[in-house]
Each structure stands twice: as structure tokens, then as C-alpha cells.
Amino acid sequence: AQSVTQLGSHVSVSEGALVLLRCNYSSSVPPYLFWYVQYPNQGLQLLLKYTTGATLVKGINGFEAEFKKSETSFHLTKPSAHMSDAAEYFCAVSSRSQGNLIFGKGTKLSVKP
Amino acid sequence: DSGVTQTPKHLITATGQRVTLRCSPRSGDLSVYWYQQSLDQGLQFLIQYYNGEERAKGNILERFSAQQFPDLHSELNLSSLELGDSALYFCASSVVWGAGELFFGEGSRLTVL
Numbered sequence: 001a002q003s004v005t006q007l008g009s010h011v012s013v014s015e016g017a018l019v020l021l022r023c024n025y026s027s028s029v030p031p032y033l034f035w036y037v038q039y040p041n042q043g044l045q046l047l048l049k050y051t052t053g054a055t056l057v058k059g060i061n062g063f064e065a066e067f068k069k070s071e072t073s074f075h076l077t078k079p080s081a082h083m084s085d086a087a088e089y090f091c092a093v094s095s096r097s098q099g100n101l102i103f104g105k106g107t108k109l110s111v112k113p
Numbered sequence: 114d115s116g117v118t119q120t121p122k123h124l125i126t127a128t129g130q131r132v133t134l135r136c137s138p139r140s141g142d143l144s145v146y147w148y149q150q151s152l153d154q155g156l157q158f159l160i161q162y163y164n165g166e167e168r169a170k171g172n173i174l175e176r177f178s179a180q181q182f183p184d185l186h187s188e189l190n191l192s193s194l195e196l197g198d199s200a201l202y203f204c205a206s207s208v209v210w211g212a213g214e215l216f217f218g219e220g221s222r223l224t225v226l
Binding site: 043 | 115144156171214217220
């Protein structure tokens with residue numbers, strides 16, 4: 001079975017500060033990993049994904065994540081937070097033989113001016 | 114705009130009633146997924162269809178059922194509704210079955226009174 005744990009249900013940063021959202025996964029097969037963002041009253045939008053190949057993945061809006069197999073982690077980072085980054089972020093895991101995504105419980109990011 | 118259309122956007126009904134949520138996937142997408150999002154449970158995978166056939170089942174209650182029609186749209190039927198069924202129900206679609214990016218609709222918010 002696969003699972004995802006997101007550390008911290010709420011993270012608050014100042015505008016211009018580093019954003020770090022943590023995600024650890026559990027999977028008995030090579031995982032495919034995703035980060036989605038949800039703005040208020042909207043659906044989920046893909047930020048970035050890792051399937052195979054390069055372990056440092058760049059996504060939209062300046063976000064990136066690094067797949068670390070030894071640490072079973074896929075943390076999301078952004079060097080400088082912007083007010084528009086305030087949203088809820090979900091980490092998800094899947095695999096080659098699995099169609100659906102298993103989501104973590106989400107981390108709500110607040111950005112202070 | 115993800116290209117996934119869900120109707121209705123909002124629905125208020127009473128306990129014991131039955132409702133149907135509708136989803137039109139992106140043009141060309143063969144896979145449809147249903148998720149339930151609630152404050153206490155987070156994003157829970159319910160069920161997946163691929164080209165009209167059920168491919169995976171998650172935490173879907175027996176009171177809930179779904180189907181995908183020949184034109185690829187899908188419906189989620191919720192019956193004998195309980196207060197705890199109040200949630201945001203998302204539909205997502207993907208081109209292929211297996212670890213592809215999921216495109217989410219904006220959701221149907223169900224309130225059971």
C-alpha cells in the first residue's frame with residue numbers, strides 16, 4: 001500500500017522568505033510523486049511531478065521538489081514566497097501500475113506581508 | 114480552466130435523499146476519477162473508470178455508486194444521504210490509465226441538512 005505524510009498542516013512565511021513544505025511517502029514499488037495546489041473555491045492544479053529520471057524537478061510558479069529515495073521524501077521548495085502563493089498544497093503518490101493518486105492531508109500556506 | 118466540467122457546483126439536500134453528480138472529462142481523456150474532500154478526512158479516492166469500465170475502487174461507501182457512459186462522461190450517485198456525506202466531491206480525468214497527470218474539475222459542494 002502507498003501513503004503520504006505531510007508534516008505541518010499550516011505553514012506561515014513572510015513574503016520573500018523561503019518556502020519549504022515537507023512530504024514523506026511510503027511505497028513498496030517505485031513511486032511517482034506529485035505536488036498539487038488548491039486555491040480557495042477551486043480544483044487542484046498540478047505544480048510538478050516526478051516519475052523517473054532527474055530527481056530535482058522544477059514546476060510552475062518557481063516551485064521545485066527533490067526526490068530523495070534514501071529519505072523517502074519529496075519536499076517542495078520555493079526560494080522567495082509571494083503573496084499569491086497562499087493556498088493549500090497537496091503531495092500525492094502513485095505508481096506505474098496504479099491510476100489513482102493517494103493524497104496527503106495537505107498543508108495550508110500563509111504568506112505574511 | 115482544466116477542461117473538466119462538474120455539475121452542479123453547489124447542492125443542498127436533506128438526510129435520506131439521493132443526488133447525482135455529473136462530470137464531463139477533458140476532451141480525449143479516457144480515465145475518470147472521483148474524490149471526496151472533507152475537513153476531517155482530507156482527499157479520499159472513491160473510484161476510477163477507464164473507457165467505461167471500473168478500474169479501481171477506494172473508500173467508496175455501498176450507498177454510493179458511479180458509472181462512466183459511452184460518451185465518457187461520468188455520474189456519481191449518492192443515496193440515503195447522511196450529515197457526514199457533506200463534502201466537496203471532485204472529478205478528475207487523465208489521458209491514460211496509470212500515473213499520468215490528473216486534471217481536476219472545480220468540484221461539487223454537497224451540503225446535507
